[in-house]
Amino acid sequence: EIVLTQSPGTLSLSPGERATLSCRASQGVSSSFLAWYQQRAGQAPRLLIYVGSRRATGIPDRFSASGSGTDFTLTISRLEPEDFAVYYCQQYGSSPLTFGGGTKVEIK
Amino acid sequence: QVQLEESGGGVVQPGRSLRLSCAASGFTFSSYGMHWVRQAPGKGLEWVGVISSDGNEKYYGDSVKGRFTISRDNSKNTLYLQMNNVRPEDTAVYYCAKVGKLGVFIWADSWGQGTLVTVSS
Numbered sequence: 043e044i045v046l047t048q049s050p051g052t053l054s055l056s057p058g059e060r061a062t063l064s065c066r067a068s069q070g071v072s073s074s075f076l077a078w079y080q081q082r083a084g085q086a087p088r089l090l091i092y093v094g095s096r097r098a099t100g101i102p103d104r105f106s107a108s109g110s111g112t113d114f115t116l117t118i119s120r121l122e123p124e125d126f127a128v129y130y131c132q133q134y135g136s137s138p139l140t141f142g143g144g145t146k147v148e149i150k
Numbered sequence: 151q152v153q154l155e156e157s158g159g160g161v162v163q164p165g166r167s168l169r170l171s172c173a174a175s176g177f178t179f180s181s182y183g184m185h186w187v188r189q190a191p192g193k194g195l196e197w198v199g200v201i202s203s204d205g206n207e208k209y210y211g212d213s214v215k216g217r218f219t220i221s222r223d224n225s226k227n228t229l230y231l232q233m234n235n236v237r238p239e240d241t242a243v244y245y246c247a248k249v250g251k252l253g254v255f256i257w258a259d260s261w262g263q264g265t266l267v268t269v270s271s
Binding site: 043075077079081085086087088089092093098130132134135136137138139140141142143144 | 185187194195196197200209210211212245247250255256257258259260261262263264
C-alpha cells in the first residue's frame with residue numbers, strides 16, 4: 043500500500059497569502075496518478091487537480107500542482123476566503139487507492 | 151449536471167448488515183466506474199472500493215475486504231454498498247463518487263453529499 047503523508051497538518055495564513063501544501067509518497071507514484079481534493083467544512087470533497095497538474099472544471103488558476111516521484115505540491119497563489127478548507131492528495135495508480143491525511147488551511 | 155444521492159445510512163448494531171444506495175443522474179451511468187469513499191467523524195478520507203462500469207471488476211480497501219461488497223444496477227442508474235458484519239470503526243459518512251474517465255483506477259470527479267452510518271449497540 044502506498045502511504046501518502048501530507049504536511050503541514052495545519053497551515054495558518056491570511057487571505058491574499060500564498061499556500062504551499064506538500065504530499066509525500068512512501069514509494070514512487072507517477073504524476074499521472076495523483077489528484078488533489080478540497081473539502082470545505084460540512085461539504086463533500088471536490089476535485090481540484092487530476093493527472094498531477096490538470097485543473098478540474100471550474101477550478102480557478104490560482105490553484106496549481108506539481109511534482110514527481112515521491113514529492114508533490116499543491117500551491118494556492120493568493121488565498122481567497124473560500125479557499126480555507128482541508129486539502130487531500132490521492133494516488134489512484136494502484137490498489138488500494140490511498141489518500142493523504144489532509145492539510146487544513148485556516149485563517150490566521 | 152452530475153448528481154449523486156446516497157441513501158440507506160442510519161444506526162446499525164455491530165455484526166449486523168446494512169445496504170447503502172447511490173442514485174445517479176446527469177451522465178451515462180453505465181459508462182463509468184464508481185467509487186465508495188468514507189470519512190469517520192473528524193477524520194480524513196478513506197477509500198472503500200471501486201467498481202467498473204460493467205460491474206465485472208471490483209477492488210476494495212483492506213479494512214473492508216471480505217465484509218463489504220460493491221454492486222451496481224445499470225438499468226436503475228444505482229450503485230450499492232452491501233456492508234456485512236459491521237464494526238464500530240465502520241462509523242463514517244459514506245460518499246459515492248464517479249470516476250473521471252473510462253477505467254477503474256481513476257480520480258473521482260463528482261461526489262455525492264454522503265450518508266452517515268453509525269455502528270453502535
